[in-house]
Amino acid sequence: MTATLAFLGAAGEVTGSCYLVDTGTVKFLVDCGMFQGGGDALRKNRRFAFNPKEIAFVLLTHAHLDHSGLIPRLAAQGFSGPVYALQATIELLGVMLPDSAHLQEKDAEREDSAPLYTVEQAKASLALLRDVEYGAALEPCKGVRCVFRDAGHILGSAILEVFVGGKKVVFSGDLGQPGRPIVADPARIEEADVLLVESTYGDRDHKTLVQTLDELAFALTDTLASKRGNVVIPSFAVGRTQELLYFIAELQKQGRVPAADLYVDSPMAAAATRITLRHAKLPAMERVRFTESLEESMRINSIRSGAIILSASGMCEGGRIRHHLRYNVSRAECAIVFVGFQAAGTLGRKIVEGAKSVRIFRETYPVRAKIFTVNGLSAHADQSALLGWLGGFKRAPAQTWVVHGEPLSAHALREEIGKRLHWKAAVPAERAVTTL
Numbered sequence: 001m002t003a004t005l006a007f008l009g010a011a012g013e014v015t016g017s018c019y020l021v022d023t024g025t026v027k028f029l030v031d032c033g034m035f036q037g038g039g040d041a042l043r044k045n046r047r048f049a050f051n052p053k054e055i056a057f058v059l060l061t062h063a064h065l066d067h068s069g070l071i072p073r074l075a076a077q078g079f080s081g082p083v084y085a086l087q088a089t090i091e092l093l094g095v096m097l098p099d100s101a102h103l104q105e106k107d108a109e110r111e112d113s114a115p116l117y118t119v120e121q122a123k124a125s126l127a128l129l130r131d132v133e134y135g136a137a138l139e140p141c142k143g144v145r146c147v148f149r150d151a152g153h154i155l156g157s158a159i160l161e162v163f164v165g166g167k168k169v170v171f172s173g174d175l176g177q178p179g180r181p182i183v184a185d186p187a188r189i190e191e192a193d194v195l196l197v198e199s200t201y202g203d204r205d206h207k208t209l210v211q212t213l214d215e216l217a218f219a220l221t222d223t224l225a226s227k228r229g230n231v232v233i234p235s236f237a238v239g240r241t242q243e244l245l246y247f248i249a250e251l252q253k254q255g256r257v258p259a260a261d262l263y264v265d266s267p268m269a270a271a272a273t274r275i276t277l278r279h280a281k282l283p284a285m286e287r288v289r290f291t292e293s294l295e296e297s298m299r300i301n302s303i304r305s306g307a308i309i310l311s312a313s314g315m316c317e318g319g320r321i322r323h324h325l326r327y328n329v330s331r332a333e334c335a336i337v338f339v340g341f342q343a344a345g346t347l348g349r350k351i352v353e354g355a356k357s358v359r360i361f362r363e364t365y366p367v368r369a370k371i372f373t374v375n376g377l378s379a380h381a382d383q384s385a386l387l388g389w390l391g392g393f394k395r396a397p398a399q400t401w402v403v404h405g406e407p408l409s410a411h412a413l414r415e416e417i418g419k420r421l422h423w424k425a426a427v428p429a430e431r432a433v434t435t436l
């Protein structure tokens with residue numbers, strides 16, 4: 001019997017990564033991600049397109065919730081096989097899945113519904129995680145072999161080479177932008193019969209790192225040099241915060257940014273930084289403080305000037321960042337520096353788009369702080385980098401599927417693949433099935 005591959009998520013969108021491989025005798029998943037954002041994400045998260053009890057094992061590309069977030073639900077519904085991932089991914093999931101469950105429980109309470117999964121179920125699912133190493137051959141069952149390669153996206157991220165039914169299937173996972181600190185460049189892959197490639201930024205290029213660091217240096221110096229205000233940076237806890245710590249230290253070492261007290265005020269960011277330090281190098285920073293307790297966090301509120309405050313969530317939708325905005329957003333001496341994508345409808349997006357006032361904790365605050373947006377720090381490869389990675393293949397795969405991108409990005413990359421590499425590529429429909 002021939003093996004099949006079903007596209008159960010990240011087809012024409014960026015979330016819900018999940019692929020089901022059926023060898024005829026064994027079924028397994030590559031990623032088990034959560035659908036995020038509006039639309040029918042909620043409905044799709046509640047109903048698996050397969051019976052969890054029939055899944056033998058899961059291969060996990062990385063810790064981001066849109067790739068891993070439904071593992072606790074899978075386990076709660078009867079899946080009991082191993083979930084293979086890099087050690088760093090396992091450590092990150094140890095904090096991310098219980099945190100995600102906590103948010104599910106809070107949402108469910110507010111909406112008077114059942115949570116997708118509970119903290120207890122999330123913790124129980126962690127016992128299924130098994131660590132693998134980059135480059136090591138893994139044989140999760142007879143007839144299936146796979147190798148994890150470094151995807152350079154976040155700590156522990158992987159490209160998967162899966163050998164099944166005489167074919168080689170390559171899952172790009174999320175690919176990183178080359179030349180970034182903390183993570184390696186994405187590993188070069190030379191062959192595949194079937195290739196799935198992500199396309200988050202399939203339609204555009206990022207600003208260069210040089211331009212991006214110039215922007216960051218300007219945003220920080222402008223406020224810190226005046227010695228009158230603080231800089232508040234809403235930042236994603238995993239990946240982005242550690243990258244910022246790295247870049248700020250470098251800019252200070254080069255004398256391009258004044259020395260300042262730097263507060264990382266997010267328990268998740270602190271945990272992710274500790275995990276990062278176990279697996280990668282960060283430059284030494286003398287005036288960095290990780291605040292864990294609420295009391296420590298509240299003490300930052302009385303600082304009037306000279307502080308850089310990094311806090312989550314990155315889009316200002318929850319977490320401690322809202323307190324820091326409350327104390328700084330109405331002061332003209334302060335600056336708010338956005339370093340990541342702000343989705344429509346979020347508090348971050350409103351501020352970026354120039355709102356004159358914002359609502360925080362049921363009160364209205366005028367926006368008087370300077371607002372900066374530093375683009376170009378994405379953890380995803382841009383169009384040129386994606387094409388560069390694809391250029392490493394020695395010949396065209398028999399099948400190339402463009403996944404993990406909004407329709408515009410996915411189709412833009414599909415067209416470029418046709419024009420530049422002369423390969424035939426397609427964007428799969430959700431639930432589409434292909435024969436390997």
Ligand SMILES: [Zn+2]
Nearest residue numbers: 062064153174
């Ligand atoms: Zn990711």
